[in-house]
Amino acid sequence: MSPDAGESTSSPLLVLDDIAKSFGAVAALRGVRLALHPGEAHALVGENGAGKSTLVKILAGAHAPDAGRLTLAGKPLLLRGPADARAAGIAVIYQEPTLFPDLTVAENIFMGRQPLRSLRRVDTRAMNRAAEQLFARLGVRIDPARPARGLSIADQQLVEIAKALSFDARVLVMDEPTAALSGVEVDRLFGVARSLCERGAAVLFISHRFDEVFDLCQRLTVLRDGTWVSSDRTADLTVDEVVRRMVGRDVDSLFPKQDAVLRDTLLEVRGLTRTGVFSDVTFGVRGGEIVALAGLVGAGRSEVARAVFGVDRYDAGEVRVAGRALPPGKPGKAIAAGLALVPEDRRQQGLVMELSVERNATLARRGALARLGLLLGGAERAEARQWTRRLRVKTARLTAAVGTLSGGNQQKVVLAKWLATHPRVLIIDEPTRGIDVGTKSEVHRLLSELAGEGMAILMISSELPEVLGMADRVLVMHEGRLVRELSRDEADETSVMFAATGQGAIA
Amino acid sequence: MSRTDAGVTERPTGAPPAGAGRPGRGLTERLLAVRELSLLLALGALVLVTTLHNDRFLSSQSVKDLLLGCAILVILAVGQTLVIVTRNVDLSVGSILGLVAFATGELFLAAPGTPWPVALVTGVALGAVCGAVNGGLIAVARVPALVITLGTLYAFRGVDYYWAAGQQINAADMPRSFLRLGNQTLLGVPVLFLVALVVVAVAGFYLRSFRSGRELYAIGSEPTAARLSGIPVGRRVFAVFVASGALAGLAGVLYAARFGTLDAAAGTGLELQVVAAAVVGGVAIFGGSGSVYGAALGAVLLTMIGSSLAVLRIDPFWQQAVVGALILAAIGLDRLLALRMAARLRGRSAHGA
Ligand SMILES: Nc1ncnc2c1ncn2[C@@H]1O[C@H](COP(=O)(O)OP(=O)(O)OP(=O)(O)O)[C@@H](O)[C@H]1O
Ligand SMILES: [Mg+2]
Numbered sequence A: 001m002s003p004d005a006g007e008s009t010s011s012p013l014l015v016l017d018d019i020a021k022s023f024g025a026v027a028a029l030r031g032v033r034l035a036l037h038p039g040e041a042h043a044l045v046g047e048n049g050a051g052k053s054t055l056v057k058i059l060a061g062a063h064a065p066d067a068g069r070l071t072l073a074g075k076p077l078l079l080r081g082p083a084d085a086r087a088a089g090i091a092v093i094y095q096e097p098t099l100f101p102d103l104t105v106a107e108n109i110f111m112g113r114q115p116l117r118s119l120r121r122v123d124t125r126a127m128n129r130a131a132e133q134l135f136a137r138l139g140v141r142i143d144p145a146r147p148a149r150g151l152s153i154a155d156q157q158l159v160e161i162a163k164a165l166s167f168d169a170r171v172l173v174m175d176e177p178t179a180a181l182s183g184v185e186v187d188r189l190f191g192v193a194r195s196l197c198e199r200g201a202a203v204l205f206i207s208h209r210f211d212e213v214f215d216l217c218q219r220l221t222v223l224r225d226g227t228w229v230s231s232d233r234t235a236d237l238t239v240d241e242v243v244r245r246m247v248g249r250d251v252d253s254l255f256p257k258q259d260a261v262l263r264d265t266l267l268e269v270r271g272l273t274r275t276g277v278f279s280d281v282t283f284g285v286r287g288g289e290i291v292a293l294a295g296l297v298g299a300g301r302s303e304v305a306r307a308v309f310g311v312d313r314y315d316a317g318e319v320r321v322a323g324r325a326l327p328p329g330k331p332g333k334a335i336a337a338g339l340a341l342v343p344e345d346r347r348q349q350g351l352v353m354e355l356s357v358e359r360n361a362t363l364a365r366r367g368a369l370a371r372l373g374l375l376l377g378g379a380e381r382a383e384a385r386q387w388t389r390r391l392r393v394k395t396a397r398l399t400a401a402v403g404t405l406s407g408g409n410q411q412k413v414v415l416a417k418w419l420a421t422h423p424r425v426l427i428i429d430e431p432t433r434g435i436d437v438g439t440k441s442e443v444h445r446l447l448s449e450l451a452g453e454g455m456a457i458l459m460i461s462s463e464l465p466e467v468l469g470m471a472d473r474v475l476v477m478h479e480g481r482l483v484r485e486l487s488r489d490e491a492d493e494t495s496v497m498f499a500a501t502g503q504g505a506i507a
Numbered sequence B: 001m002s003r004t005d006a007g008v009t010e011r012p013t014g015a016p017p018a019g020a021g022r023p024g025r026g027l028t029e030r031l032l033a034v035r036e037l038s039l040l041l042a043l044g045a046l047v048l049v050t051t052l053h054n055d056r057f058l059s060s061q062s063v064k065d066l067l068l069g070c071a072i073l074v075i076l077a078v079g080q081t082l083v084i085v086t087r088n089v090d091l092s093v094g095s096i097l098g099l100v101a102f103a104t105g106e107l108f109l110a111a112p113g114t115p116w117p118v119a120l121v122t123g124v125a126l127g128a129v130c131g132a133v134n135g136g137l138i139a140v141a142r143v144p145a146l147v148i149t150l151g152t153l154y155a156f157r158g159v160d161y162y163w164a165a166g167q168q169i170n171a172a173d174m175p176r177s178f179l180r181l182g183n184q185t186l187l188g189v190p191v192l193f194l195v196a197l198v199v200v201a202v203a204g205f206y207l208r209s210f211r212s213g214r215e216l217y218a219i220g221s222e223p224t225a226a227r228l229s230g231i232p233v234g235r236r237v238f239a240v241f242v243a244s245g246a247l248a249g250l251a252g253v254l255y256a257a258r259f260g261t262l263d264a265a266a267g268t269g270l271e272l273q274v275v276a277a278a279v280v281g282g283v284a285i286f287g288g289s290g291s292v293y294g295a296a297l298g299a300v301l302l303t304m305i306g307s308s309l310a311v312l313r314i315d316p317f318w319q320q321a322v323v324g325a326l327i328l329a330a331i332g333l334d335r336l337l338a339l340r341m342a343a344r345l346r347g348r349s350a351h352g353a
Helices: A052-059 A082-087 A105-110 A124-138 A153-166 A183-198 A210-216 A239-247 A301-309 A331-336 A357-361 A363-369 A377-390 A407-419 A437-452 A464-470 A493-500 B027-053 B060-085 B093-110 B116-141 B145-164 B176-183 B191-209 B211-221 B223-228 B233-259 B270-280 B292-311 B316-348
Strands: A014-023 A026-036 A041-045 A067-072 A090-093 A171-175 A202-206 A219-224 A227-233 A265-274 A278-286 A290-295 A316-321 A339-342 A425-429 A456-460 A473-478 A481-487
Touching (some): A014 A052, A026 A202, A041 A210, A082 A090, A090 A153, A105 A124, A124 A153, A124 A183, A153 A183, A331 A339, A357 A407, A407 A425, A407 A437, A437 A464, A464 A493, B093 B233
Parallel strands (some): A041 A202, A041 A219, A090 A171, A339 A425
16 A cells, blocks of 8 residues: 555655765775665665674764765754764664663663653653563563563564664664574564655665565665675665675575584483473584574574583583583583583673784683793784684784674674684584675585584574575474474475474474 | 554554553562662661660660761762762762861851851852862763772862861851751751751652663663763763762761861761762662662661671771671672572573564
């Protein structure tokens, strides 16, 4: 019923012209332009470090551009801070969640705009109710009165989305909002974004997943190394063409795992149970094997991984590494036994933002690098250089603080940090979240190579192509239970999704 | 096509008004209540033990002394809470108190007829100016408040010493009406304590119920996020230091009224007691959580420990040790509560989407 939402040729709502921004010697953006049309979703794509988030922060008023103009509905727009952007009707979902851990979910959503009652007091009840309605629109259940601390990454992202929606904005900017979400939630988010478009809002959408980009967006802009490459209608583009423009060369988007000789079972998990979270989880991973743990967000996959590694406690069950039982709740022992965990929440659990790239990359390996108890800068640097080059971390210097890297490049540093420990068993939670196409196949090749060297790899992934392409076996979890085990030949899109949504649960 | 609305102003679309039907209050609030309850329990235990030892401890006179004794610390603890909640700290409050107390005496020396409300307003204003100096320096220098207020701790005290030049002001130099303020009771309760109660109530109400009060917690909880969500962080932090200074000024005037004898050393070392009161009261030193009620209870507890140890005839040396143990116990309790909360929250985080 809506008047041709997809093909409006109206004048643009928000125009960015000739934008430039540098951080010291790093030119993050040069001569970038962008035009957002009302009623349309516009995709912004580019490799890690291409400058997408920098552009978002300029739109949000968080960074002042060094040069360039912004125009909103034909009038020049000057943003002196985030408050100005809000006032102009621009709502932003940042790549990194920006929540207040001590405050309730509802307060996080409505901070500074809480509903009021008499005497200008905050009306907590009305605020919780409004938050509840927002979550209902997104089709998720999050208690608005609970503190934001301890929310899973996906839930944090959903709170951010609810916050952005609550603005009733004219321009909605979303920087990789789907990175932590699974299919169902992504569909709901897109449903909401479309209804916003129907009412004349403009959406800017950033993602490294091309199926999403082509699903949601009518136009697409490519950035490369901080410069504008092209802006087109998505209907006129193909994925291969977009990738070529992003990377400047051809990339095979998926790298299937090579067959490796399967060795002894290195990781054995038996009857692992944590009351109310997961129960009776039993599986094994052999050397040379990649086992994928699939399922919806909230199925308990990350929780199992954390319990196996000893970050979280568990109530019953046993974990064995190479036949030896691992004491529960002792990550230090797990590392010593040759276990490594690349956590889901990289920012909070994987990196020290203030430390340099090389420090972070070798943080888990300090014992091995030290000579006579002294940590020698040279060894540290050489090691860091090797891994950061292999993973194509884009940084001006290895001594730059990790906090100044782009989101995807931070992820790569976490990977480097754990891969550098040469573990026997690698548990990797969302290995390519937020990582661009070029590096994605590189990470896949690396995992395959490591398995080939005899490593046992347990991979948690919400991306089906990744699961299907990489896994020798797929374990599917549903509501805290392992409901299905699929061999490489059995696993396909339908069988995995079927099991993940709890249909046809045959253990 | 569905016409879903993005506005929060829209009427409920079908989601039950679960906010109203939710059993009990939010987890955070419940835990805060636990925190304050544990302080009350500690206070109760202390009263019980001391009274068993000496039943005069609960006589109206000694209760009055106690309330009088803690009033000033309570007021300062409220100011400190406002500051700590924003992930800052104000170490200069003791010096501001001393400076204002001496200035009040000087005011009465210079103009003996000054009515006490004028002195009160002048003192609060002088404290606010000192606080503005703190806030301004922090905003301009972009140096942690700890360092700035450590500097002004000495600077304000220095001004005080220079001004006093060794001289002392006595009760005789001040009007009777003013001194009565320091000792008078209303329905058996010292006026000073009533003033402190009003300060606690107003600040507690503000922090809990007003947008700008909530923003203080947001700033302390995650400063970058606060900036990104458009909170005027600089302005709020400045205001908080002005408020802390003004409350220290108020405390200075009351100090002058209560003790009558003033020299440049008044209030020396008080800042550490104030911070201790806040920490014991459950105000997180890294900002973002805690309440003025807790801090006030902490101040009462610290004051009471002083007097009950005296009643129990325990060496003053032990008093220091007890305060130290109390701080460590409070930190341990906070940590324990935080861990339990984290465990509970993680258990609930699995949501069936
Ligand atoms: N605060 C900062 N200080 C210094 N350099 C920065 C800062 N923020 C960003 N940069 C640099 O600017 C460049 C662009 O970063 P940006 O975050 O915009 O990339 P991105 O396109 O969002 O990448 P990703 O896909 O990984 O999120 C990077 O080289 C990054 O290191
Ligand atoms: Mg980014």
